[in-house]
Amino acid sequence: MIGRLNHVAIAVPDLDAAADQYRNALGANVGAPQDEPDHGVTVIFIELPNTKIELLYPLGENSPIQGFLDKNPSGGIHHICYEVDDIIAARDHLLSTGARVLGTGEPKIGAHGKPVLFLHPKDFNGALVELEQV
Amino acid sequence: MIGRLNHVAIAVPDLDAAADQYRNALGANVGAPQDEPDHGVTVIFIELPNTKIELLYPLGENSPIQGFLDKNPSGGIHHICYEVDDIIAARDHLLSTGARVLGTGEPKIGAHGKPVLFLHPKDFNGALVELEQV
Numbered sequence: 001m002i003g004r005l006n007h008v009a010i011a012v013p014d015l016d017a018a019a020d021q022y023r024n025a026l027g028a029n030v031g032a033p034q035d036e037p038d039h040g041v042t043v044i045f046i047e048l049p050n051t052k053i054e055l056l057y058p059l060g061e062n063s064p065i066q067g068f069l070d071k072n073p074s075g076g077i078h079h080i081c082y083e084v085d086d087i088i089a090a091r092d093h094l095l096s097t098g099a100r101v102l103g104t105g106e107p108k109i110g111a112h113g114k115p116v117l118f119l120h121p122k123d124f125n126g127a128l129v130e131l132e133q134v
Numbered sequence: 135m136i137g138r139l140n141h142v143a144i145a146v147p148d149l150d151a152a153a154d155q156y157r158n159a160l161g162a163n164v165g166a167p168q169d170e171p172d173h174g175v176t177v178i179f180i181e182l183p184n185t186k187i188e189l190l191y192p193l194g195e196n197s198p199i200q201g202f203l204d205k206n207p208s209g210g211i212h213h214i215c216y217e218v219d220d221i222i223a224a225r226d227h228l229l230s231t232g233a234r235v236l237g238t239g240e241p242k243i244g245a246h247g248k249p250v251l252f253l254h255p256k257d258f259n260g261a262l263v264e265l266e267q268v
Contacts, residue, residue, distance in 0.1 A: 001161025004184045008142055008214055012259040021258070025231040026216070027135025048216075050138045050184040055259075075259035077211040080142055082160070082182075097159040124155070125146040125189075125209035 001090055002082040006112075006132050007045075007052040011065045011078040015042060015057035018075070022046050022053070033057075036111050040064050043111055054081075054111075079118070079128035087115045087133035099123045107133070135224055136216040140246075140266050141179075141186040145199045145212040149176060149191035152209075156180050156187070167191075170245050174198050177245055188215075188245075213252070213262035221249045221267035233257045241267070 012018035015033060023030040031045040040063035046053040056078055058066045068078055084090040087107050095101065100120035110116035110132055119129040146152040149167060157164040165179040174197035180187040190212055192200045202212055218224040221241050229235065234254035244250030244266055253263040 002182065005139070005142065005182050005187075008139065010259050010261050018259050021231075025228055025233055027227075048136065048139050053139075053214075072260050074256050075261065077214065077261045080187075080211065093161075094159055097155075099159055122208050125144050125152050126206050127144050127209065127211045 001093065002084060002131075003134070004083045005051050006081040006083045006134070007054045008080050009054040009056050009078045010075060011056045011068050011072070012075040013069060013073060015044060015055060018055050019044050022055070035059055039111055041111070079130050081130040081132050083134040084131050085133070087117060087131055090131055091117055094119065135227065136218060136265075137268070138217045139185050140215040140217045140268070141188045142214050143188040143190050143212045144209060145190045145202050145206070146209040147203060147207060149178060149189060152189050153178050156189075169193055173245055175245070213264050215264035215266050217268045218265050219267070221251060221265055224265055225251055228253065
């Protein structure tokens with residue numbers, strides 16, 4: 001069911017510093033910051049040859065990653081995103097196994113303009129898992 | 135400098151349950167458990183089309199991931215591994231930027247039989263980063 005690893009998201013306390021570090025210390029291909037007001041984050045994508053790293057920084061008053069940064073002031077790996085062909089079929093199969101989908105259970109349009117869902121981390125070894133229909 | 139994302143490692147509290155979940159709930163291609171006594175872990179690799187997930191479970195008395203599981207009883211994303219062509223050149227460049235390398239600073243032979251180093255998570259947005267020479 002799951003396909004490619006679309007990205008690994010890392011919440012960072014200083015977006016400019018993190019971008020500089022990936023560009024200069026790690027020598028990676030770092031994109032420009034993109035504000036995503038609907039998602040409460042500013043993101044920078046780092047293009048690796050086989051996948052992406054998504055640097056996340058809070059945007060606005062109710063950012064969904066502010067609480068994570070409050071608990072993890074140095075930042076941390078926030079979630080991993082797997083691609084699926086059919087997000088409704090994937091959701092229904094996961095629900096049938098007892099896994100919990102966060103929020104209303106209906107896909108939202110994610111930062112890439114595609115339908116996404118998040119799965120409960122307690123059901124997935126403490127890892128927050130995003131599914132994105134590609 | 136960094137190349138492909140080689141793997142994302144997830145520490146899990148129940149290796150059989152995690153393997154079943156990736157196989158059946160997430161429909162992924164799950165390998166057999168491999169004991170790595172030199173590294174204090176039993177690992178299962180999940181092959182995605184573009185990279186791997188490495189499930190980690192403690193092996194023996196002094197497993198390096200036991201403390202992580204004590205702090206995170208549900209498990210959690212433990213580290214990400216980037217590939218490099220020349221691990222010594224990568225290390226020396228990173229040291230010149232002020233980044234800290236864990237342990238002695240000399241590469242060890244990792245679970246894949248290749249030289250690896252780990253970078254200090256506080257220097258990398260709270261994310262434990264492994265470098266593997268491929």
